Amino acid sequence: MFTMGEDMMKQWAENWEKLMGDQLEKLVTNEKFISEMSKSIAATMTGKAVYSKMLDEQMAAMNLPSRTDIVKIMQKLTDLEERLVDLTEKFEDYVEAQNSKPAAQAAPQVSNHEGKGKKHKK
């Protein structure tokens, strides 16, 4: 008797899971539903943009930096760091290229350079 009741519960749970799964699956893949949800996200984002702009204006009126200003500065710092990394790499490559030049090639270059230097001195 108990086993039968347990089986019935199991069966009921399985049916519920299948039914819910199918219905929710239909819902989250429904183009109309996705479209409506996107409209709601779009409205929230537009609201956020308007609110941020208002805050920026108020902060500017008080001569205080807003979040947007601080983010802009942080992004400038990121750009500077990126530029610095690029330059470091270029410099390392240049030094490596200079060091790896065969001695035979490097020697005349040094003499040319010295020659130019002497000319300059004159």
Add this chain to the structure above:
Amino acid sequence: MIANMDTIAQQLDAISEHYLRQTAGELDTYPRGVTPREEVWRAGNVSLLRFESPEGVEGQPILIVPSLINRWYVLDITEEVSFIREFAQKRPVYLIDWGYPGAEVGHLPLSHYYHRSIRRAVRFMCREHGCDKVDMLGYCIGGTMAYAFSCLEPDMVDHLVLLTAPIDFRDSGIFGTYADHFPTEEFKQSMDFMPGWLLAFSFNFVQPMGTWQKTKMFKDKFESKGFMKLYNAMERWIADPVSYPGTAYYQMLTELYKENLLSQGKLTTAEGLLVDPAARRSKALILNAGKDHIAPLCTTQLPQSDRAPVKQVTIPSGHIGITTGRNSRDASKSALEFIMN
């Protein structure tokens, strides 16, 4: 009577809070990745990790490019299922850790990640090991980025493993539908980044019965130590979402999901370089998952203009299961065999 009920409710509340805190505390002690590693290079949020290999392990290094959407240690979740651990037994292994991007990198384009960052990592590895190319494995969007990189810098990549990596976004399933409807312009105007919690929510959303099925599995298997170890490690990983840099997210949705530029050979970097699949020369392995709802099988196919040698292995699992499930060993073996030959 009501007062008693209230006391019982308060006590239950206190007990559940106690256990929730304890569970959260335990989860927090779980390691983020199990293979010992060191950070060898860093620029901003992005860092390059080198994993420990046994003494004497040499050869062409492997670079792992994880997804930008989640944390990298899904590839190193426990000692039993770890791509990284397996690879590190045979070759020097490096991984790009994208970190936790915030508003400060919201303006960086997608090509900053798939070209500039990967090139820096490869350059470091080549200098370190005295080689001129590396082997590469990209997972999910990391695979898309690794593929784009191999098109841009064909001489720098030898073997390329694309682990459930969407390349052709023509029919990209449920995420394609979401991307088509996503208000990209409003997003661009208002957000510096796509918040991690919202991304995590959207992943739950496409599998509405996922939590229920997970709970059922937990109920059936919670007495197994092995299961609980993996379960807790996975929960730790799920509870560690990352935000997606704003401009890069906008470009991923518009240029990849909506316009499918990569597959058509029309994608360009911020510097104006063309990401041309026809230029790619590295040997590629498409390692995809048969039950993948994030990168369906058809999205993992390479463009026709790509003439480089390519192999394909399909593992019967899902998008995450291929890295942590019972077939993940087969996946990591296939990848390693391909790289070693």
